[in-house]
Amino acid sequence: MTFDFGKVGVLYGGRSAEREVSLMSGTGVHEALLSKGVDAHLFDTGVKSLADLAAAGFDRVFIALHGRYGEDGTLQGALELLEIPYTGSGPTASAVAMDKVLTKRVWLQVGLPTPAFESLDETSELRTVPDRLGLPLILKPPHEGSTVGITKVVGYSDMKTAYAEAARFDSVVLAEQFVLGREMTIPVLGTGRQARALPVIEIVAPDGNYDYEHKYFSDETRYDCPAELPAALAESMQQIAVDAYRALDCAGWGRADFILDRDNRPWLLEMNTSPGMTSHSLVPMAARAVGMSYADLCLSILSEAALKVRSPARIA
Template structure:
């Protein structure tokens, strides 16, 4: 029997460029929790206010938001102030993980493998970028996900357009392109008890794993567990766990990798509120370990907590 969680809010929708994905994720989580007898209620943060959220008197919430104002620490801070336990990482970890540049800087400091990069806050540094990073390279916004504003630059002539596309959303991250196999690894848990789930390999048509091939098309192939030597699979899973711990993440996340032609894994980014749609990868990896979608949602919900309790303790 599912433990009692009280009144649970499933926070979805929001204001970010990933709103449509979040609507799908939240609906899936809501249906799953209801199927397990959880008193779940959908709450669209893109429509309702924080005052509305406080008035609902949720006992805890499942954050099914992606991108800014849901995955970046802002909502987490509000929930801390309201005293509502929530799923996933805390304020600082959410904020850092959403910032691809800060994430990479921490991983580099920890000795974890991630491709060379440059942060472009204007178009002044575009000259010679192809020589510094090599061609091809990637351009993407510093704080977006789901390949929003993403470009692969194969020729020098594409640089201005790639920069302009990413700059519509944010400062621009230019990153060395790693040719090879695309992998992703979910992780569940808290602290040293966190564990990486099986590695998934993604094979998109033409190697183009864009928004269409992530969430809409059925042409993308997924292999879970990925066909890798056992030692390499264990290595990648441990790198994922270390990447998760380095940012002080909590509850769940999903790290994205490229595996180059010499079987060297390269961390690209980590998502602290991964997709939970019918095409999503965390449920796929969980299923490979015998965890159903509904049970996965309950497990994530069971780890919901407030990350700051000191003031409340002192007042008592």
């Protein structure tokens, strides 16, 4: 069966710290779309220019980019100007979700649970941060993903080194209260009132270390999908994921990351608006749990490709 999506570009690669993961995601998506008869073509935004993108003649694009210049609203804005429909969230939602500090401020404003935090820069007095957030705590660059630049701080003397590591990737550093508990994630598909949560996944990494290696390459990490949870708790977390997604005005698809503490209270950590689509990725795993194949998931996401910014000229 051939789907009438026209000429489809799979945007992958890019220039962020997550380029390697994006190359894997894009390759998987491309092969899946080809298997369904879609006229799909790989396009590496880290190698080719916006002029090349404009000249490619794509009728719509699947964004399989992660991190800066692909997931942060910059590319989405360019696609709006080029009038090329695209998968996922629009420029504003992508930019806010990519900024973990802004994301947490939005969630707190609407009453959603997220750990206490502070935004740090080179003028901050690092030694006093644990006095307010407690120990241990987490330091991370707020505009990166895939656990890039993240350090768990267990003592006052760790602050300077942890800050320096995060500051390698960002001009601002997020200090976040460490919540001890089970690591969970919940994918969300759809837009607006049609948004729906997929099953809860629990991530069980060796020694609790869900780093870059264990996230994308190791076979030692265990994923329980659906997670072993009371039904009412799972449903409550799924609703929080959808509420968090809608609060940021996300569209198409996304994935909310949680920590479930020892009292079974869920805490939102971040929202991914262009999640991984590798062999180890979590959205395809949750989709399989409800009977949706990887290829069908890609088709579903592609089917919602659209322009998200309405201008007077476009409306006319």
